[in-house]
Amino acid sequence: MSKKNFFTKAFAGTLATLMAVTPAVSVPVFAAPGTGQDSTDGTNNTQVANDLENSDIIDYSKTGSLSIYKYDITSAEAAGDYTEGERFANGEKDTVVEETMADYAIQGVQFTYLRVGNIETYSNTEGGSSQVNVVYEIPVKLAEILKLDAEDAYKMNEDGVAEKCTNKGVLHYDSTQLSDALAKILADDELAATSALEEYLYSYGTQDSTTDGSVTTSEDTGVEAVNMPKTDAKGYTHVEGLELGLYLLAETEVPEQVTSTTNPWFVSLPFTNMTPEDENATGEEGGNYWLYDMTCYPKNQTGNPTLDKSVRNAYSNTNAVDDKNGTINRGDAYVSSKDSESLVVFNDDSNNPNNEKDTDEAAYVANRGGYTSDGTTAGKDGAGYSYDFEYRDTNTASAGDVLDYILVSRLPKITSKGTFLSEYTFTDILSAGLAYNKDVKIAFYDNPTDANANNTANAVTQWNLKSGDYTQGYADVTVTDESGSSAWKDGSTELTVKLTELGLQTLNGKGGNGNNIAGQGGGKVSNESYSDLYMVVYYTVTVNSDASLVLGDEGNENDVVLEWSRTSDGYYNTLEDRNYIYAYSLDLTKQFSDNEGDMSQVEFKLYNTTDAYYVMAKQSAEDPAVWYVTGKTTSKEEATTFIPTEEGRIVVYGLEADKYAMTEIATDNGYTLLEDSINIVITPTDRDVIASVAGTTGLTGDQVDAIIAAYHGGIFNENGQLVNASKDDIFGTDATRPDIEDANGRTIGKTDMHVGEIVAATATVDEVSADMKEHTYTEGEGTEQKTSANATVVLNVVNNKNFLLPKTGGYGTILFTLAGCAAAVGGVLLVTKKSKKKEA
Structure with a gap:
């Protein structure tokens, strides 16, 4: 049995429990600092000294520390190295967890912590009896997010209270109230609660900069929210010298592959030791002493978008002379299709058994390749089958033809605000032999069949961008060519479709529990978002009728790059694909x-x-x-x-x-x-061209095959093959396999684009x-x-x-x-x- 499998059960509970570390542990009564009765005072100095030595009472001369290790649970589960809920976590360092999960570390995650207040003693004598409780000071705004009623707060300024609190803008609650309130808002709407707490902490940090260690102080409470250093290559971040008290932590920024953040949680520094519940774990009997250094191992779910670029001979319903076929575009030669803006060029010549007379639109389609019974997918049922009107990686075209390009990308999962997309940009390079027609549009689909056929009749929604070089609401579209820039000396045209802030906001949705705009998501994605929809960017080009068109096997190359990122600045990734046009x-x-x-x-x-x-x-x-x-x-x-x-x-x-x-x-x-x-x-x-496929953590060892087979049901390329078994469709040889990709200093196993050998x-x-x-x-x-x-x-x-x-x-x-x-x-x-x- 491998070491990793041996420790699967030993590790699982550690992560599960530390997701919900709250002050709901038993806390003995002690005096708050600054009251004249702190832990250095007392009538029996020998007794106090002994208590401090044995960690029986809080030593306010000490400070606390917080260590966090961040791991990719989706990959670990796929590899069989992690099963949620089988091990107890006690807040102490666990070297077994760190060794087991080393291959799944996530770099670039930022946690923000806020010391929400002091740990105080509520001692109130009323009617001859005394009530003594440990209470926690939190800002009023945080109490509102937790939906805590101010009337239920402890009244720290009543006449009978021994040690009054005069801080402004705060309320006081015990650990049970805080724990129950946090649990309830998460249960009612996990994503909305998480988003609200993330945003609350983030607003204390700096909106314009996410520099590690940045601090912003609330004018009302004087408390500080601090961004911890982003997790390193080992998924590790650490802060020390923390003033003792109650802290709220949230995962406020994530790199591009993270699809769900850890629920915010409370941490009490110090905290009382807890008994390990698993026989393989180590540690002393719980409830015996205070600990000042907490280690957490929170989890992340991960996932990535896809990309597939294809081309076909274009349809159009216009009768303009400058359309696809030049001067033929007149009168009875054309009819408009009801849905797809299709051009139908009827052939009245049946001189050839492979090209029978077109009598209507259906006959036209059949005679040029045919569609299968679903009416949208090109198939081989028609006489004289041709690939002209089927989307492909390679195509042949005549000068003067209009070509229809689609960039199909399945959007990644979007949940809380910490996972919101901050960049989604397509950069498309068209070779000199092709002229962009400045007609970009975007459609969104809830299934791959309609998306891959760009069957706009079944689109969930469309963004109708109507010109070339422009900014329009949802997207900036820019065009750079040899006439406007020296960037492309080979005559290529660069077409960039970059989602604007409004476009990204529309994609990201509300951040609360719900479904995407197509009703998908099972209530577990950002409400009214475009999470998991298929995004299709489509446009046309005209094949140039001049010497810029390359003839023969080299073809006219068209590359596209998709770049995306989430909330962690500087952490992004890319996907690539390519088409060829031959004349x-x-x-x-x-x-x-x-x-x-x-x-x-x-x-x-x-x-x-x-x-x-x-x-x-x-x-x-x-x-x-x-x-x-x-x-x-x-x-x-x-x-x-x-x-x-x-x-x-x-x-x-x-x-x-x-x-x-x-x-x-x-x-x-x-x-x-x-x-x-x-x-x-x-x-x-x-030639066979297979788009690159985003990887994940852990694709570096013996677990590679297991992860590829099980990660979100399998990591497949555009041809439906697992990426570790990719084959060139033409020659049957091995295609590109996953490699160790160095993405912004991180190791993520990406499968690069495969460009096969030429069939001349x-x-x-x-x-x-x-x-x-x-x-x-x-x-x-x-x-x-x-x-x-x-x-x-x-x-x-x-x-x-x-x-x-x-x-x-x-x-x-x-x-x-x-x-x-x-x-x-x-x-x-x-x-x-x-x-x-x-x-x-």
Whole structure:
């Protein structure tokens, strides 16, 4: 049996009991300091000296100390090293606990303590009898929070009271009253009570700074609230030299992974020793002496948010010319979907068994991949399945397309005010080939299915942010690109969505026992909060129709970073994810067999047989051979007519990976047209990308697998795999596994983002494998030339001259005609760069 398992029972009760250390212990009668009858006085000095030596009475010449060790109970429970409620805590140092829980220490927790008042003796003689009680002095404001009635307080200034108290702004209660009052407000509304006490102590501290050891004194009572040093890497904090008296402690600041704070508790310094109840614990018989140094081992529950970025080809219900498909966005070509602002481009061409005619919206969806029966999730039921309208980590798109991005993050649990979020910021980096459309919106969902489909019809609520670079209520949205800053020399755009104070307040809720705005939480989360909801930040980008779009396997990279923190300044963490957009080109060289033809008379049209549209493009001003794709049309007349340069070149730049038919529709007089279209198939690049996953304490030893399996039901990646068993979905190899992450000086086992190996793009021409050449480019203001493999399909087309026919009425007409027809089969030469398997 391991040492940790052996001590599980021995340790459990220690934490449980110390959560509720209050002055409800038996306290013998003694004289309060400053009354003329303190523990150094008395008629029998020998007796007093003996009592002090044996710690039978309080020695007011001493001071007290407080030590706190803070541990992650969620991780410890998952590892099987802790079970709540099985061991008694007595306020003394427990080395067994410290050794057992060393791997679960939480750094960055701040406790605030307030000496609420003196320990005094209420001695009142009335009607011939005397009443003697130990009472505690507390401020009036604290009594109000505890819902203690002033009429029930001990009247320390009545005529019969031997030692009167003249302090202002205070009331006096005994330990039973205080303990019962605290227990009741916690039972009635634990989070509201905890929040009120946390805020009460925090208001004594400094609102603008959480410097360790900061002190603020109440003008009414003269008492001080002090922030203890934040817990260190061992979860430890300590303060000494404390004046004896009654103290209130609360956990006022926590790092980003803490989801629930310890309930506030009272501590009496000194306190009477208590008998250990567990046979494995050590210590003398309780009730025999005073102790001045208290050690507490309070617990924390922990948890983290998630992040998953995805992209698909966008829908839109607008008929504007500058929308997704350029000039096709007119009239009957579009209808508006009732819920999702969906663009429906109907295809009236059924020339292809994989692209049947669209008769309505349902047929459109089915023909392009289909949805499963729930109506929101893309599925493989439709003919000609394509990933165009399914959210993915990688996607292929044409220049001019609009892409729809979603950033899905499950918000962490929010409970008392000490756990409130103070930062929730998405920083999204878009590569130079993508232009942000300044249309960020935010939706919140109560389930992952709707969130991952961004099914806004089922959103719990939406924040409609309507412009680009702005501050609007709930969020600041800023855009930084090469035109406005030198921050991104490679031409990238940085989009930042940072929740404002109002946005964070809305997320955090009221801080009392209740449910989130969707009715979830079982009454145990901050009331009216967004705790545990799925937050979806969504926006669109346009794929640039210029050379900034990178072609081939390198793709156009888009990274996002989520940064979040709670109340402990300087303690935060991040999650990362990435998407890739892939595009390609065709490089066609036209030749005449005799090198005499007029290239200006040659015309081509390019048709996408996967999605049934003609390609639209604009000619480059810098290089007339290059045509940048700009859009799509179902009209052959509106489609771009590609005319080669004098050298015979046509480069169609920015094509999505699909099936295409390149058709020569005109050539120079005296030359033969191609007999059929050239059929090109481009299969896109792919790679597996798995977002990083937040870790927890304890992921450093033998307990790693147990924690991953049991922590909140399992620590999973976006593909539903436990992070210690992550696999690359494409190759089946091991993906990134949890590592020791140094987050702000802390060791937390985070699983970094996995970016798998590339599955290279491929192409065929007329069903024969064709090589693809690399793309050479520079980024933004940079001068370094970079290359991207498998970017361009190369075609060489040769036109031969027509056969000469005899003059009308001449001899041999039938002979020449037959011969000409026979020869025409070989009269047009299509040369492609192809590779074939060697014969065995």
